[in-house]
Amino acid sequence: MKHLQYYDVPISVGDLEIGMNVVSLDRPWEETNFLMQGFIIKSQDEIYQLQAQCEQVFVQVKIEDIDAFKRKLEAKPKKPDGKTHRPGVDGPVTETPVHYTDTIVFEDAVEASRVTFDDARSMANNVLDGLRFSRNIKMDDCRGAVEEIVDSVLANKDALRFLSQIKNKDNYTAEHSMNVCILSATFARHLGLLDFEIKTIALCGLLHDVGKANIPLDILNKPGRFNSGEARMMAQHTTFGRNILMSMEGSHRHAVDVAHSHHERIDGKGYPRALSEDAIPYYAKLVSVVDAYDAMTSDRVYGTPKSSEFALDILLKNAGTQFDEALVKEFVKCIGVYPVGCLVELKSGEIAVVVGSNDLDPASSKILIVSDDKKQPNPFERIVNLATENVEGKSIVKELANGSFGFDVKKYIQKDLSLYQS
Structure with missing residues (x-):
């Protein structure tokens, strides 16, 4: 009886196809949301999830098929720069937007979402308070809160956004992170991104400012303008955030990207690395738009809230220089002329x-x-x-x-x- 022999072949996630047998990843299985350690790809959604969480995987190929397999890979069309598409860096994993519709009427959704909102507020507070007292972020708790937020946003696009107008300027940093989480999920839904992408983006929104836990409170809560030294210290929150998230167990590369890059600009005049256009991760571009909008419409120790119309006008005026133009235009559509809560x-x-x-x-x-x-x-x-x-x-x-x-x-x-x- 002849025994079949196999090779484990490394392959870019951009080249995956339905029917391939994935046997290992470029990260531990327990750091992903896959329940099985090794599986045959049965759907496009599984490919999307692999693309969002990995850059390379190993697939099992029969020895006698290995040459034909490699020729097939080499014949596949590549992007002009020869690179494989990386979801979250270049854009969404699917070119066909998902059409979401509300399943719960607004008034009922608001009441059903109040507990979710309170839990999200507590989580945002716990993240920053925990870091200030040298405790690690409990990522499982963060993901649990994000799951509830996204479920609420998918059930009704306006309910949590309405509740997020309950803002307290004395606790701005934590509540801003919660609001950016909620609004990032709402925006991702509007863009028609896949369910797991919306959850990833919402988590990025929740954690985008974790580096501010390392900023002295007298600077963070200063009511007036920063002097040059204080401004330099505040700007370091992006690098602090990157370092905090990279020091944690597990892989959180999208959250790392957003924490590090949400103050980069399309024209290359942002910080901390002066990245421009395509060098800025897609999720960071998305969160930066949401971040600026919520900051302008919030009551802060150093500024009164602006109207939504004013904030959207500022975003449009800075589209193509500070912000991604296409994302700003879609965000304006997402928010609308008279958003709930205004x-x-x-x-x-x-x-x-x-x-x-x-x-x-x-x-x-x-x-x-x-x-x-x-x-x-x-x-x-x-x-x-x-x-x-x-x-x-x-x-x-x-x-x-x-x-x-x-x-x-x-x-x-x-x-x-x-x-x-x-």
């Missing part, structure tokens, strides 16, 4: 909070009216759906920065929206 002024002079987006007609969103026409608090707050109710003077005129006329959206987000239903 404060708006109506034609009647009243003030309202947007509690339901309308992608087809932003001026006809669902709103919670919180003032009278003199901009005084209205004790009879109620929700009006401008798309279905023809109410005189209730169309949206413009967005207002949170805090305008003394109205803070946090007050209304913390309440059960069903109490306001008309």
Whole structure:
């Protein structure tokens, strides 16, 4: 009886095909999400996951087939630079975006997501506090929190983003990390990325600023402008973040990339390495857009929050120089004209909070009216759906920065929206 003999052949993840027998990876199996140590590829999704987590794997090939196998690999078309596509560096792993639809209505999703939001807030705090006290990041806990965040975002694109407007300037760094995590997942969903990619990007968002744990608190929380020495120290948070994540057990290369590179610029004038355009990892480009948007729209010790419209305008003005132009354009579409949680002024002079987006007609969103026409608090707050109710003077005129006329959206987000239903 003849015994078949095999070679274990190294192969780039860009050359994988369905039917190949993967026998080992370029990293320990326990550092990946694969349950089996060795398997035959049965779906394109398994190829995508291998591409996202590895650069090279070993596949088993019969000895008599080895020459034909190598010729087939050599005949495969390569990119112009001869390099294999690396997901997360060059872009998404699939060229066919996934179309996601909400499975839970907004009001129900908000209430269902409150525990997830509170858990995410606690996790972001624990990460930074733990590092300041020389404790390692508990990556399993981080991934668990991210799983819940992504599940919520996939169920309803607006619920967690609405809750993320509950911001506390005295705890800005941790809450900023949580908000970037949530908004990065929302943006990745909008881009139609695959489920596991969205989770990877959300984890990158959560950990993008871990290096700030090594910045002295008197600098981190300084209310005024930094002097040159303080600015140099603050800029080191990207390198500190890289070093923290690289010192941890396991492989977290995408999180390392984002922590190290989210302040690089397309024009090569960023830091810490002055990378430009294609040299900047794709996930870092994505998170940098989200990072800037959340920073501008947040209440910080050294600045008042700007309106979403203002922040998006700044992103557009800096597209192609500071930020990736294509990503900025998509991000503007993702956020929309009047995003949930923003404060708006109506034609009647009243003030309202947007509690339901309308992608087809932003001026006809669902709103919670919180003032009278003199901009005084209205004790009879109620929700009006401008798309279905023809109410005189209730169309949206413009967005207002949170805090305008003394109205803070946090007050209304913390309440059960069903109490306001008309």
